[in-house]
Amino acid sequence: MVGITSIGAYLPIYRLSSDDIAATWGGRSNRGAKAVAGYDEDTVTMAVAAALDCMEGGGIEPDGLSLATTTAPYREKQSVAIIASAVDLPQETRTADFTDSLRAGSIALKAAVDAVSAGSLDNAVVVAADCRLGAAKGMLEQSLGEGAAAVAVGSKGVIAEIEGTYSIFNDFTDYWRAEDDTYIRTTEQRFIDEVGYLPTMQEAISGLLKKYQLDINDFSRIVYYAADARQHATLARRMKLDKDKVQDSLYQAIGNTGTTAVLLMLADSIEKAKAGDRILFVSYGDGADAYCIKVTENIQKFQKKPFITDKLAGKIAINYGQYLTWKNLVDVEASTLPERPALSLPGRWRERRAIAALYGVKCRKCGTPQIHQLGQAIRVCVNCQARDNFEPYKFSDKKGKLFSYAIDQLQPTQNPPGVNGVIDFDEGGRIICELTDCEPDKVEVGMPVEMTFRKMFQSRGYYNYFWKAKPVE
Structure with a gap:
């Protein structure tokens, strides 16, 4: 039996209301909110958090790690190698990036299933993360959220068996981004629905049912991708799906998180499922992948801790000005302090274990x-x-307490003021580092903290990642 053995998820604590965006431009609001990656987060840092959540939750030691994303930080450099170093995997671990399609997550999942089934891997982790941008005044700006999800695939301790798959490709252009594009481009919505999305999804679902001689009523839960809540509801009506079985898209709470979206839906569905439930799981993007997944008895030990429901609400509301600043979409006054010196790549290489995994x-x-x-x-x-x-x-997996801290009003940061602290680890050791994901007026001595992998700054096109401390959730 090959299937999912663990699930992890990461959602930033920041939320931006659609009402706030609409009020700025005087347009219509979709009445939801979206998860926003912090100023020091990106695809890589969120993927690290989701992968660690998945590995720790299932006690997984993977020999394969894949990243699925449309927003890798580099045009030419393997992003998953950074993630593998941060989560401290052996150098023999097989790594791969799956990119350039919203279906990258399910494609990577199928590759992991095939590798485990063939015996070339024992435990493979697939992590998806995205930070897509919509242009100002458009509905994509309101609807695109950010986050990460990870699934582990193996043959032991399976919580959800992959019973079968069916895939098709379709060279249909609905959402795209060229080499120099900052924002997602799209075309007329009715054309997308009637010519691309709906026929493709119907064909993939019908193909799976025919291949395995199943009926739509054989499924207890139905999980599928859509660009937004409207499109999600349209497919349910077109296929006459039982609304009680259709998984919530989560878009009103966190937005459409790209390659991550359908995996987050799957995590939420498995979290609420019971042994024996069969799940129809369908992703979309330049075609579609349909999966037949059956929940096993092993799910009971995992459901003691939520996969995702405890992460949906967020903790800190931000305004539209902060969002524009964090995404580098507006020019702001430069710091008057001296610029940081250029990074030394030989120096970072010598200290690679200290930097990558602390x-x-x-x-x-x-x-x-x-x-x-x-x-x-x-x-x-x-x-x-x-x-x-x-x-x-x-030290990266150790918790500690804040021994002392300082608030720096002049520190060059996109989220002023800067907060720096002295951390005493519970098992010994001390570090001086930045604090993140905290509100300065709520920081206090003795506060429990944990370490988190974050983006520090960029130098000559190279991203400098390191560890910060954040309040224990």
Whole structure:
């Protein structure tokens, strides 16, 4: 039996109301909200969070990792290699990026299923993440949200068996983005629905049912992609689907998260399913992939902790001005402080384990962990003074408490003021780092924190990622 063995999800804590956007331009609101990646988040950082959630939730040690996205930070560089380093996978892990289609997530999922079925991989994790932009004053600006989801595929401890799949391609142009485009382009909606989306989805679903001799009534839950809530409802009416079985698109709460959207719907559906439920799962984009998925008895141990429902609400509302600033869509006054020096790629390579997975050292004699400043190797134990007697020790998965902090009104950041803190890890060790995902007036000494992988700045086209601390959720 091959199927899903664990699920993870990550949604930014920030929400932007459609009413706020509409009020700025004097247009119509879709009455929802969308999840917005923080100023220091992008496809890679959200994917790291979702992958860790998936791996920790299922106790997964993958030998394969794939990223599905339409918004990779680099034109030429494997993004999933950054993610694999951050989640601290062995160098022998098979990595692959699946890009340029909203169907990339389900394509990557099928590749993972095939690899596990063939025995070339034991445990494969597929993570999807997107940060798509819609142009100002358009409905896409209101509807496109941001987030990440991850699924693990294996043959042991399966919570949802992949019983079968059916795929078709369709060279139909409805949503696209060229090399130099910042925003998603689209065409007339009725043309998309009647010529592209609806026929393609109907053909994929009918093909799956015919291939496996199934009826639509054999499914307890129906999960499928649509561009928006209207299109989602249109397909349900066209195919006369039981509305009680159709999975909520989640678009009113978090927006359309691109490649991530249908995987988040699947996570929500499996979270609420019971053993024996059969799920129809269909993705769309330049064709469609249809899956027949059956929930197993193993689901009971996973449903003790929600996959996604606890993440939907968000915590901090932002305004439209913050959104424009974070996405670099408006020019703002530059900082008067000296510019950061250019990144040293050789220096980052030498410190790659400390940067990627926040490695320090642990004294072999007394067990005291320490984390060093980059470029300054530790040779003497701070506790027992033993010399050159250390083993590697990872801090990125450790929690701690805020020992002290400072609020910097002049710090060059897209979300002023800057908040910097001294973190004492619960199991020993101390680090000075930035704090994120927090409201300055709610920061207090003794606050529990955890580490999170974030984007620091860009230098010569290279993205500098490192770890920050954030309040424990």
